[in-house]
Amino acid sequence: xxxxxxxxPPFAVISGARVRAALHGREKHLVAVVEETYRLHGAGDSVNxxxxxxxxxxRPASRMISLPASIGGEAxxxxxxxxxxxxxxxxxxxxxxxxxxxxxxxxxxxxxxxLESSIISATRTAASAASAxxxxxxxxxxxxxxxxxxxxxxxxxxxxxxxxxGWSFDEIGVHDLSADSAAGFRRYLEQSGTAGRIIVHxxxxxxxxxxxxxxxxxIAGEPHVDDPSWFAHNPVVLHIxxxxxxxxxxxxxxxxxxxxxxxxxxxxxxxxxxxxxxxxDFLHGTLDDVMRGRVTIPxxxxxxxxxxxxxxxxxxxxxYVYDEVARSRQLQVIDDFFHELRRYG
Numbered sequence: 001x002x003x004x005x006x007x008x009p010p011f012a013v014i015s016g017a018r019v020r021a022a023l024h025g026r027e028k029h030l031v032a033v034v035e036e037t038y039r040l041h042g043a044g045d046s047v048n049x050x051x052x053x054x055x056x057x058x059r060p061a062s063r064m065i066s067l068p069a070s071i072g073g074e075a076x077x078x079x080x081x082x083x084x085x086x087x088x089x090x091x092x093x094x095x096x097x098x099x100x101x102x103x104x105x106x107x108x109x110x111x112x113x114x115l116e117s118s119i120i121s122a123t124r125t126a127a128s129a130a131s132a133x134x135x136x137x138x139x140x141x142x143x144x145x146x147x148x149x150x151x152x153x154x155x156x157x158x159x160x161x162x163x164x165x166g167w168s169f170d171e172i173g174v175h176d177l178s179a180d181s182a183a184g185f186r187r188y189l190e191q192s193g194t195a196g197r198i199i200v201h202x203x204x205x206x207x208x209x210x211x212x213x214x215x216x217x218x219i220a221g222e223p224h225v226d227d228p229s230w231f232a233h234n235p236v237v238l239h240i241x242x243x244x245x246x247x248x249x250x251x252x253x254x255x256x257x258x259x260x261x262x263x264x265x266x267x268x269x270x271x272x273x274x275x276x277x278x279x280x281d282f283l284h285g286t287l288d289d290v291m292r293g294r295v296t297i298p299x300x301x302x303x304x305x306x307x308x309x310x311x312x313x314x315x316x317x318x319x320y321v322y323d324e325v326a327r328s329r330q331l332q333v334i335d336d337f338f339h340e341l342r343r344y345g
Contacts, residue, residue, distance in 0.1 A: 027164025
């Protein structure tokens, strides 16, 4: 039996509006997509090299990051996320992050889609956070008071995914160094019709002490929370921004990551803790380990989830978007995008 000759797939561009339409209201399904991707990654059915950081001497607060990856399973796709973080955008009313995702055909290597990816990135982050909140809360009373430290786009997406996967809270706390951001997040919560009392806290300590589930979604470049006594009530902590917690807080906690090798880079809090202690004993496992029952989470310590953010998650969510847009016959194909398709002309 002869194999079919390889062909170049058509190249499509998927706008942010179409990305959002494909993802909107599908929080439970997207958490399942992310959890299955963690399982594939844990089983070795993926390639996820270290992220590469492009930094600028004249713009030290800004950076661009490339996340190449390959995922097996039903998605089976290769690709690259290219995401920028320019914090000074916020002062002009622009989002801090912008991104594109390139999907590549695993048979030919040709790119077949370019997707607006700030929404995909926020979605996979929020789905990962919602999954961790669920798994790390098992075996202890389910949190009824959530606190958001950092009140930007990621906090909004995480709140959406928590509510969309069945969480409800008696109290929602908010703290941000920017009073305008805290007020804006409060307005969002009020307009979304969320249940529960909304409290804007004046200090980080107040927010943390009064929350059973703490979400860090800041742009902190180095640890700024260093008092373990603030966590004496043993909350579940979603350490999404990765650089907020001092090593001594991690040393007093149960620590779960998405990928050990990836998380111990780029001056993250776990990386600083490894440098301080000279070992990785403070890490108890990955979220995949928890889901498979290889690691249990004790209720008598804070439980901290520190996800570096894996490119395979972007690929899985991006491929889901591509398939949904293709199914709805709304792909915007760029004819003749690849011009030289004959080896010898």
